[in-house]
Amino acid sequence: MRLRKVRDAGERLAQHPDVMISDPETHRGRWRDLFAQDAPIQLEIGIGKGRFLFETAKRHPEINFVGIEKYDSVIVRALEKLLSEPLSNVRLVHMDAEDLPNVFAFGEIDLLYLNFSDPWPKTHHAKRRLTSPLFLTRYEAVLRPHAGILYKTDDFAFFAYTMRTLVDAGCTFDRISLDLHAERHEDNVETEFESRFVGRGQPIYHIAFHF
Numbered sequence: 001m002r003l004r005k006v007r008d009a010g011e012r013l014a015q016h017p018d019v020m021i022s023d024p025e026t027h028r029g030r031w032r033d034l035f036a037q038d039a040p041i042q043l044e045i046g047i048g049k050g051r052f053l054f055e056t057a058k059r060h061p062e063i064n065f066v067g068i069e070k071y072d073s074v075i076v077r078a079l080e081k082l083l084s085e086p087l088s089n090v091r092l093v094h095m096d097a098e099d100l101p102n103v104f105a106f107g108e109i110d111l112l113y114l115n116f117s118d119p120w121p122k123t124h125h126a127k128r129r130l131t132s133p134l135f136l137t138r139y140e141a142v143l144r145p146h147a148g149i150l151y152k153t154d155d156f157a158f159f160a161y162t163m164r165t166l167v168d169a170g171c172t173f174d175r176i177s178l179d180l181h182a183e184r185h186e187d188n189v190e191t192e193f194e195s196r197f198v199g200r201g202q203p204i205y206h207i208a209f210h211f
């Protein structure tokens, strides 16, 4: 994602502690208390400007959603959108996915979304890929046993890397698609990046799996 620096992003995020959770570690094991309804929590990593998260939350008011994003200049855009169209079942966190096990307890997350994560094509950056073995252990540490992970990418090399990593980790595959949009996908919610790639006629690779 091209990053246009927002100078006062930090201050803007701090102004809305009800939806932008500034002290996420203190809620470890008690995330359900942050929502009006006691319901399962689904997590999206790398929400960008939040289009997928907000549309999914609108379609599923019976579920609670947490969206995390590493860059303040990006998540501030998502926050602005959320403030203009509030959703009581959404909370946002400005954090790196590296810290997930410090923020959520084991079993606290019921479903995880990885949408168009950065592919980090250089081998010496492989550890940064959000489907690297180390990141998988972080997800396993916060997910309910057998909870699903839904992954989408436009990048074939990243898709192939992810498949290999999941096989090596002994994951179970629930669905694999080499062209999501050519198949049945009426329940698919498009992300910002996805719309861009689909517009160019590129196939979308999709994997649904669990540990």
Ligand SMILES: C[S@@+](CC[C@H](N)C(=O)[O-])C[C@H]1O[C@@H](n2cnc3c(N)ncnc32)[C@H](O)[C@@H]1O
Residues within 6 Å of the ligand: 001, 045, 046, 047, 048, 049, 068, 069, 070, 071, 074, 095, 096, 097, 098, 115, 116, 117, 118, 191, 192, 193, 194
């Ligand atoms: C390529 S963009 C995709 C955005 C959005 N998911 C979409 O599909 O339109 C990837 C996003 O993930 C975020 N990101 C990358 N690594 C992350 C990490 N370790 N923790 C949290 N967010 C991360 C980036 O800042 C960026 O906003």
